[in-house]
Amino acid sequence: MRKGSALRVSVTALGIALAATAAALDEREFVAGWPIEVPAGAEVFDVPLTAEVYAAATVGQLAVLDADGEPQPFFRPGPEPRAERRVVLEASPLYAATFQQGLIVGVTRSDRSTSVNVVPDQPAEPAITGFVLDARGPNIAPIALELDWRALPQPFLLGVVVEQSTDLTSWREIGRASVAALSVGGAEARHARVPVRAAVGGYLRVTAEGSVADWHLLRATLVSSAAERATPISVRVAQLQGSAEPDDAISGALYFDAGGPLPVSLATLAFGDNNGWVRADVANSRALDGPWVPVAYGELMYRVSFEGREFVSEPIAVPRYEARYWRVVPSAPPRGERLDLELQFPQETLRVAVDGRAPYLLAAGTLSEEAGPDATLASVWSTLDRPADVRLATLGARRELGGPGALVAGWRFPWRTATLWTVLIGGVLVVGAMAVRLAQEMRSQPS
Numbered sequence: 198m199r200k201g202s203a204l205r206v207s208v209t210a211l212g213i214a215l216a217a218t219a220a221a222l223d224e225r226e227f228v229a230g231w232p233i234e235v236p237a238g239a240e241v242f243d244v245p246l247t248a249e250v251y252a253a254a255t256v257g258q259l260a261v262l263d264a265d266g267e268p269q270p271f272f273r274p275g276p277e278p279r280a281e282r283r284v285v286l287e288a289s290p291l292y293a294a295t296f297q298q299g300l301i302v303g304v305t306r307s308d309r310s311t312s313v314n315v316v317p318d319q320p321a322e323p324a325i326t327g328f329v330l331d332a333r334g335p336n337i338a339p340i341a342l343e344l345d346w347r348a349l350p351q352p353f354l355l356g357v358v359v360e361q362s363t364d365l366t367s368w369r370e371i372g373r374a375s376v377a378a379l380s381v382g383g384a385e386a387r388h389a390r391v392p393v394r395a396a397v398g399g400y401l402r403v404t405a406e407g408s409v410a411d412w413h414l415l416r417a418t419l420v421s422s423a424a425e426r427a428t429p430i431s432v433r434v435a436q437l438q439g440s441a442e443p444d445d446a447i448s449g450a451l452y453f454d455a456g457g458p459l460p461v462s463l464a465t466l467a468f469g470d471n472n473g474w475v476r477a478d479v480a481n482s483r484a485l486d487g488p489w490v491p492v493a494y495g496e497l498m499y500r501v502s503f504e505g506r507e508f509v510s511e512p513i514a515v516p517r518y519e520a521r522y523w524r525v526v527p528s529a530p531p532r533g534e535r536l537d538l539e540l541q542f543p544q545e546t547l548r549v550a551v552d553g554r555a556p557y558l559l560a561a562g563t564l565s566e567e568a569g570p571d572a573t574l575a576s577v578w579s580t581l582d583r584p585a586d587v588r589l590a591t592l593g594a595r596r597e598l599g600g601p602g603a604l605v606a607g608w609r610f611p612w613r614t615a616t617l618w619t620v621l622i623g624g625v626l627v628v629g630a631m632a633v634r635l636a637q638e639m640r641s642q643p644s
Contacts, residue, residue: 221266225599228562229253232593233261235557242590243546244271244559248432249595252457254561255519256547257569262560263553268567271549272575282421284335288403288414292323327404328414329365337421338397344376344389347413352380354504356406359391363399371395373406379508381474381499382532388508429541432459433467434523436536443485451525453538458483458519461540463512466498466525469535471507474499477527479513481520489524512541548587550574559592563603 224230231250235242244261261269332339342359354377360368372393379386395401403414437452446452455461466475476497480489493513500509523538547570551557560568 222260222262222268222560222563222565222567223266224262224558224560226563226565226603227260227560227568227598228600228603229595230262230558230560230598231595233557233559234591234593235551235555236588236590239588239590240552241548241550242588243274243548244590245592246273246545246547247592248430248457248459248542250559250561250592251459252455253595254563255458258561258563259547259570260560260563260565260568261547261549261551262558263551264556265554267553269549269551269553269557270571270574271547272570272572272578273545274548282335282337282419284337284419284421285416286330286332286335286401286419287416288328288330290325290413291327291329291402293326325413327402330401330403330417330419332395332401332419333398335419336397337419339393339395339419339421341420342372342391342393342401342403343418343420344391344403344414345416345418346376346389347411347415349378349409349411352378352385352503353409353412354506355409355412357391358404358406359393359395360402360404361395361399362402365400368402371401375506377503377506377508379501379503381497381501382476384476384497386497386499386508386510429462429543431539431541432456434538434540436538443487445486447524447526449527449530451527451536451538452485453523453525454485455521455523455538455540458521459540459542460517460519460545461515461542462517463541464492464515464523465510465512465539466531467537467539468500469537471500472502473532473536474501475525475527475531475536476529477525477531480524480526481515481518482522482524483520485522490518490520495528512539546589548574548578549590560598 233244246256250259256273259271261271263269344357354375356375357373358370359372361371362368372391372395374391375388376391377388379388401417403417405412432455434453434455437454441454442452461481464479466477474497476495478494479492479496481492482489492515496513498510498513500507502508523540525536525538547559549557
């Protein structure tokens with residue numbers, strides 16, 4: 198039997214065992230749900246988690262129900278390991294010798310004659326025409342170059358072209374971009390990343406388009422990625438106003454509600470008029486009244502126009518922390534109008550093993566203990582070879598199930614506790630009856 202078939206049989210058998218122990222759930226026990234369009238014939242599939250799902254419930258309040266309301270086992274796979282590599286290469290300048298076109302003319306006069314001496318001018322200082330990087334050592338295909346140049350006293354904007362060659366003779370262009378050093382709010386901000394499409398090995402040549410006095414490339418970082426990353430999901434969050442802010446709000450601070458605990462990886466301020474800057478401390482929290490977890494201190498965020506081009510600060514990288522509320526504390530009143538918070542998070546999924554009847558439903562927001570991921574399925578899955586054919590399902594439009602009332606705690610008959618006590622009492626009675634019968638038999642036997 199092939200590995201893939203054995204894996205599907207194992208996961209399906211596990212799903213049957215887990216589903217057999219789960220009690221059916223009523224859809225009205227959940228706030229909302231999304232129909233799941235499952236790929237044909239899939240016994241294991243992934244369900245995408247969207248911002249709308251995060252806003253409705255935590256992962257512990259989710260369930261995947263079949264047509265009979267039976268919960269199907271699922272777990273949330275961990276993030277894939279980053280495949281990005283970074284290699285720093287020193288830059289070597291390329292020189293070209295130049296000569297002045299003029300001549301030195303000398304005239305000597307005497308009483309009898311005049312002599313004229315003409316000699317060529319002295320050669321000028323060699324000029325730098327570009328910079329070369331030896332990329333033969335690293336066995337990577339870069340997707341971008343991050344340039345590092347000698348600091349200059351004045352801001353500048355410079356276009357650069359990146360070319361690649363295997364013999365230092367024939368060159369082909371692999372990328373071009375604008376690099377710049379800007380002065381924003383009294384601080385220097387650099388834009389030094391150049392996207393490229395390069396092959397492995399060879400030489401790289403960086404040539405400036407235009408003229409910036411004394412611009413000198415020192416080194417460049419080759420950035421590579423072994424696999425294409427999915428485009429992150431981006432949401433734009435408006436600032437909380439007035440009474441929506443916490444009671445102990447910091448004076449001048451900006452508060453934002455993302456609507457749900459998003460697993461944010463990048464955060465930045467979006468300026469409403471596309472022009473402004475601010476230096477601020479950034480923190481996030483699961484609750485509006487804290488505690489607040491610091492994300493960045495004195496971070497410079499900006500969007501400015503320079504010589505007809507737009508420059509935007511790099512987003513803040515955030516360690517994975519499922520936070521709903523965000524706080525930005527500026528060091529001075531921000532330049533710009535209507536500040537929004539832009540959050541990006543990777544596409545995460547639920548991995549589901551089903552053995553029920555279609556159609557399936559992703560239900561969110563409940564107090565039921567049967568909801569949430571299954572640790573047994575996650576543990577078993579981690580011991581198996583990962584198949585390449587786990588396909589992604591799609592979610593339909595949201596529909597209201599039990600509404601907000603599903604999260605209101607009410608009295609419910611404790612069926613699970615009652616069943617457990619019934620089994621225990623029944624077991625005690627059976628053991629007691631057996632003991633009495635054994636004692637009677639022992640007394641009835643002759644001594």
